Amino acid sequence: MTAAARGDWRAVHDEAMRRIGAREWKPGALIPAETALAEEFGCARATVGRAMRELAAAGLIERRRKAGTRVAERPVRHARLAIPLIREEIEAAGAAYSYALLGAEERAAPPPVRARFGEARLLHSAAIHFAGGAPAVLEERWINLDLMPGAAEPGLFETESANEWLVRHAPFAGGEMAVSSEAAEAAEAAALGVAPGAPLLAVERLTRGPEGPVTLARLAHAPGRRMRLEL
Amino acid sequence: MTAAARGDWRAVHDEAMRRIGAREWKPGALIPAETALAEEFGCARATVGRAMRELAAAGLIERRRKAGTRVAERPVRHARLAIPLIREEIEAAGAAYSYALLGAEERAAPPPVRARFGEARLLHSAAIHFAGGAPAVLEERWINLDLMPGAAEPGLFETESANEWLVRHAPFAGGEMAVSSEAAEAAEAAALGVAPGAPLLAVERLTRGPEGPVTLARLAHAPGRRMRLEL
């Protein structure tokens, strides 16, 4: 019969997922070829292919030409973290957002920063984000002026955070992020209004454009703040 | 001419990405319809569709039937965190892995845990993961015995961590994760061999199967450990 309707590849996808979950297709084992599955489900090979592509993207199966498709030995699970603007994050929590720039100037960077940007001219900025008047996040940032010369304009980050300006103006091609827990140093503690040694959630984020690294930011979150991810 | 070769949709994808990055297609603006792009690129509509589907999945564009495709106002960026087994994470860092079970028993859970599992019978377990002999991660876990009755077998987690057993046996349908920075409490500090109040990276992870919540884990990472994500 006509099959199709409103989601044929999804039916294949779900059934395959069920079989994997039910161990009908065991971890590491080969599963039938696309042509065989197409015949079994009474659909075109492309439709099975679509379902399998989604499963592969989710890490549930591994596919190789000629070798065939096998169930992932250990499904590599991924968690997704939505990266909101800090302003939106704070406003979503129902608190009033405000922002204060501590400084922005072209400056020579320390070696660990230089290592990522090479010989580029760099703008350094520091700022605090407040939630309901209380300091929530301390932001320290380096911006590649060779790639983003517009960032050097004086007073640019007085009212809008560097992050928001960059989101609107910087091309994006990828990046990395690292999260750790660190004891607040004296300067950080003073800026955030917490005791020295208080546990901060430190997020370091390097953003790359197609032509190279654009910005490196370190966000120190005050104790009590959480990052939520989905998996 | 024949075009194609090894990735025609990828060429469309990359060119679209370039135009978005270069603001040739402005945020919020409609972009040409699939048919128009297909003509421009000299390929089939399905090929353009494939490229656009990937861009939509990446959050760069938003598509609606009839309304057309528009560039996302503010590209929702997200970072991907690969969730490895703690053993693999430690071994990948070049340290010797070992593991000690502190206890595993059926137990009544405190209200915040009950809130997630409802009336299910729960197994509680606690364990430490060592990297090169030094405590690295303290793991406290609740397992839904109604969904995973096999977890109740005595001695099961003596040599293999609950996490590894669950990865192999528990069906997976989704979950949530939260990361925060917390000061080590007395008991945690003693178990991890750090000073009370030391900054720990606390990861709480709830894993759901198709029939309900399977396990809730809290991993307290010793100071100095980092979580790396890609964006």
Add this chain to the structure above:
DNA sequence: ATTCTTTTTATGTCTGCTCATAATAGGCCT
């Protein structure tokens, strides 16, 4: 037996074409 070459095969992708679906836009009636 080992190494090189050829065949085979499963996936990856493209093309044209058809139909389905959702939402807008326009027309019609009150």
Add this chain to the structure above:
DNA sequence: AGGCCTATTATGAGCAGACATAAAAAGAAT
């Protein structure tokens, strides 16, 4: 104006057939 109905249209999905590509398997040559 306001509300309802219908036509239009961009995306979503499917099918059959074709060719491309990578890798395994089989065969040939040393």
